[in-house]
Amino acid sequence: MSTITPVSPPVYDDDKILPVGGGTTTVDEDLGFVKDDVRVDVHTNLYDGVQRKMEQRHMQMIALAGTLGTGLFLGMVCVGEMAVYAPISGGYIHFIERWLNPSVGFAVGWQVCFQYCLFLSSEVIAASILISYWDQSFTIPHQAGYVIALGFGAAAINFFGVRWFGESEFFFAFIKIALVIGLIIAGIVVDLGGGPNHDRIGFRYWKDPGAFAEYHFAGDLGKFLGFFTNLLQAAGSFAGIESIAVAAAEVKNSRVALTKAIKRLFWRITIFYILLIFVVGLLVPYNDSSLSQSTGTAASSPFVIAFQRAGIKALPSIINAAVLTSAFSAGSSLMYSVSRMLYGLSLRGYAPSILAKTTKKGLPIVSLSFVTLFYGLSFMTLSKGASKLLNWLSNLNALLQPWPAYWVIFWSSIIIIFNGWEVFTKGYWNPSDFVIAYITIPVFSVLILGYWIVKRPRHLKIDELDMYSNIPIDEEVSYEEPPPKNWGVKVVNFLFT
Numbered sequence: 001m002s003t004i005t006p007v008s009p010p011v012y013d014d015d016k017i018l019p020v021g022g023g024t025t026t027v028d029e030d031l032g033f034v035k036d037d038v039r040v041d042v043h044t045n046l047y048d049g050v051q052r053k054m055e056q057r058h059m060q061m062i063a064l065a066g067t068l069g070t071g072l073f074l075g076m077v078c079v080g081e082m083a084v085y086a087p088i089s090g091g092y093i094h095f096i097e098r099w100l101n102p103s104v105g106f107a108v109g110w111q112v113c114f115q116y117c118l119f120l121s122s123e124v125i126a127a128s129i130l131i132s133y134w135d136q137s138f139t140i141p142h143q144a145g146y147v148i149a150l151g152f153g154a155a156a157i158n159f160f161g162v163r164w165f166g167e168s169e170f171f172f173a174f175i176k177i178a179l180v181i182g183l184i185i186a187g188i189v190v191d192l193g194g195g196p197n198h199d200r201i202g203f204r205y206w207k208d209p210g211a212f213a214e215y216h217f218a219g220d221l222g223k224f225l226g227f228f229t230n231l232l233q234a235a236g237s238f239a240g241i242e243s244i245a246v247a248a249a250e251v252k253n254s255r256v257a258l259t260k261a262i263k264r265l266f267w268r269i270t271i272f273y274i275l276l277i278f279v280v281g282l283l284v285p286y287n288d289s290s291l292s293q294s295t296g297t298a299a300s301s302p303f304v305i306a307f308q309r310a311g312i313k314a315l316p317s318i319i320n321a322a323v324l325t326s327a328f329s330a331g332s333s334l335m336y337s338v339s340r341m342l343y344g345l346s347l348r349g350y351a352p353s354i355l356a357k358t359t360k361k362g363l364p365i366v367s368l369s370f371v372t373l374f375y376g377l378s379f380m381t382l383s384k385g386a387s388k389l390l391n392w393l394s395n396l397n398a399l400l401q402p403w404p405a406y407w408v409i410f411w412s413s414i415i416i417i418f419n420g421w422e423v424f425t426k427g428y429w430n431p432s433d434f435v436i437a438y439i440t441i442p443v444f445s446v447l448i449l450g451y452w453i454v455k456r457p458r459h460l461k462i463d464e465l466d467m468y469s470n471i472p473i474d475e476e477v478s479y480e481e482p483p484p485k486n487w488g489v490k491v492v493n494f495l496f497t
Contacts (some may be wrong), residue, residue: 004481009437010067038472046347046356054094080262084255086471087248090344095245097348099465102457107447111440116338120331121377124150127327128381132301133320147382154332161363162250172329179322180272186315187279194311206286213286215423222313227420230417234273246337250362332480335371342367389428416441421474 040046082095092098093112097105128146132138139483157168193200212223215229244261251257283306284291301323304316343364346355357366420437422428451457 005407038470041347041349041470044350046353052166077262080258081399083245083248084258084262087094087251087254088472089249089340089347090210090469091161091248091341092242093117093341094344094348097350101356101459103448103452106345106350106451107444109341109350110447111429111444114347115440116334116341117371117374118377120334120338120371120374121380123327124332124378125325125336125381126153128378129329130320130324130327131484133317136456144379145170147378150328151378154328154335155368155372155375157332159363161361165332169329169333172325172332175322175325175466177272177327179326180276183280183319184275186307186312187283187303190281190306190310190312191282195307195312195313197309199310201282203282205282209285209287211281216422216428221429232419243333244338246340251342279379308454312428324420339364339367339371342370 040410064066076195079092079095082099083091088094093105095106124147127150128143132143135142148284159164186297189195191201213226217225242259244265248254248258261322280302284302288302288305289299291302293300299316299320301319304319307315318397321384342351342355344356346353346367355364355367355370357364361363398468420434423430423434
């Protein structure tokens with residue numbers, strides 16, 4: 001690649017508050033593209049080579065599928081506004097570095113990348129365990145084969161390019177949504193006595209043993225702690241919604257696609273979650289012993305338990321297969337997200353510059369290759385203590401502006417502070433659980449302090465924030481969607497864009 005010449009700052013139109021030209025351009029002699037001001041980082045002079053190849057429907061389904069993970073079946077507006085304004089590489093990590101403080105951006109970027117790299121292996125392990133639902137022997141050689149196949153498949157989807165990743169996520173998200181809708185319908189039918197055993201459940205379990213389970217303490221305090229513990233777990237299920245900000249740099253007509261995804265996502269998720277929780281609360285009592293069986297497969301799902309007791313034999317296997325695709329999709333999606341985060345960190349000078357290398361088709365090949373190495377951690381599950389390993393890896397993650405931001409900060413603080421509240425109650429102290437719950441706080445603090453000591457970045461005032469450089473104007477990201485060719489395409493567009 002030829003040397004990139006420095007670019008001069010763009011000229012701004014005070015009326016439009018958008019870049020209107022200015023600066024210099026250079027042509028890469030090897031890759032054959034023009035490096036304009038927007039795509040050459042103003043701090044590192046590195047070229048942002050990713051390309052916009054995903055469609056609107058991909059963005060809609062990635063946003064929705066990111067929150068419909070294995071946790072839902074087994075146990076955003078703020079970011080959206082910034083992503084619409086600046087649909088560029090790095091996503092929310094770059095927003096933190098640019099508009100809050102470089103030290104915090106550095107810390108968040110590397111901590112999230114570290115966590116996501118660990119989650120890659122946990123998703124592969126979870127997916128391999130789900131296969132044991134059909135493989136009763138589940139020997140070590142079998143599990144090793146499943147881990148290799150799952151890891152290779154997830155990596156291949158990403159190395160084929162962003163278009164293939166988008167199509168795969170659309171397909172897997174469709175399966176997730178179909179599963180959720182199917183579970184809601186089947187659950188209502190079973191509850192009303194439509195199963196083979198014709199047992200009408202109704203609201204039986206809301207009366208005995210009751211709608212709220214007591215946890216650690218008797219009475220109202222115990223019921224509140226049960227609700228609060230589930231609230232903490234539910235908050236983790238919403239992790240993944242930020243993936244739309246990470247993908248913003250690679251979707252066509254990004255500002256339109258992001259706006260649609262953000263506006264529709266909240267209501268879609270709310271409807272799915274609330275209906276599922278309502279239905280599952282009807283089907284199985286909270287004190288059912290089958291809920292506590294530790295299989296790692298869909299056998300412990302309350303839906304499977306209810307359907308088996310109703311005499312429905314085929315549905316459990318269908319549910320397990322759908323959850324398996326969900327776990328596989330999560331691994332693929334995590335690989336995409338963390339590779340783009342590393343690429344964004346490198347592009348801004350917070351990671352080795354080699355990680356910003358892209359192919360002619362805009363694939364961050366070095367970042368992807370580096371992230372792929374972490375799939376090797378999946379083989380640790382072949383030794384004893386695999387369930388503890390999976391638990392450790394999983395628990396390392398835990399428009400009306402500015403009021404939504406304050407609301408998010410408040411609840412995020414509650415979740416962070418009380419994530420490990422149980423260890424502080426009498427008789428439940430456990431050093432291991434304490435470390436798992438709170439290790440991210442000192443790590444995050446050390447990263448912030450370390451970067452500040454080395455780089456000594458100056459905290460910028462609001463009127464000093466960089467709101468323009470490298471942010472594309474509408475003409476540079478707009479894309480005219482082709483008109484639908486037939487009624488089938490019209491239906492798909494209505495549902496998914």
